[in-house]
Amino acid sequence: MTAPRSTAQHRRGSTPRDQAMRLLAEGVSVSETARRVGVVRTTVQRWRDTPAGAETLATATASVEQKFASALEETRAELLGALPEMGRKLVTIAREGDPSDALRAIGMAMDRVGLPRTQRIETPAIPMDTSTLSAEELDQLDALLARIGGR
Numbered sequence: 001m002t003a004p005r006s007t008a009q010h011r012r013g014s015t016p017r018d019q020a021m022r023l024l025a026e027g028v029s030v031s032e033t034a035r036r037v038g039v040v041r042t043t044v045q046r047w048r049d050t051p052a053g054a055e056t057l058a059t060a061t062a063s064v065e066q067k068f069a070s071a072l073e074e075t076r077a078e079l080l081g082a083l084p085e086m087g088r089k090l091v092t093i094a095r096e097g098d099p100s101d102a103l104r105a106i107g108m109a110m111d112r113v114g115l116p117r118t119q120r121i122e123t124p125a126i127p128m129d130t131s132t133l134s135a136e137e138l139d140q141l142d143a144l145l146a147r148i149g150g151r
Helices: 005-011 016-025 030-037 041-049 051-096 099-113 135-148
Strands: none
Touching: 016 030, 016 041, 016 051, 030 041, 041 051, 051 099
16 A cells, blocks of 8 residues: 555655745746646645745745756856857858848857957958059059048
């Protein structure tokens, strides 16, 4: 003969009250918690509002927050590790596809790893060899650069 369900659950440390507090800590409503645990809503409220219930809820909330923080750090580390590959793919998209898609993807990647969008990334100037240009071509180049603010 087996022990009644509540006694067996109690021995494993998972009473309906503990289950309810864990669900509440995960953000489940009181009504939904009551439905899942198999009790009326007022019972869940009463459990929650007792000193022991508040302590159990606080412990469950801390556990949920710790699991979330761990998962978040793991995900963030994985994204940081994948940045070089993402960068290469984004450059390919920018060169061969729609640049607005690349910009959205870059913005999303930067947001996820905590890089501010306002951070300026500068690339070195490409050296120009103007020794083969004629005087007329040099004048045209100077005029174009002046027009775009380059000189």
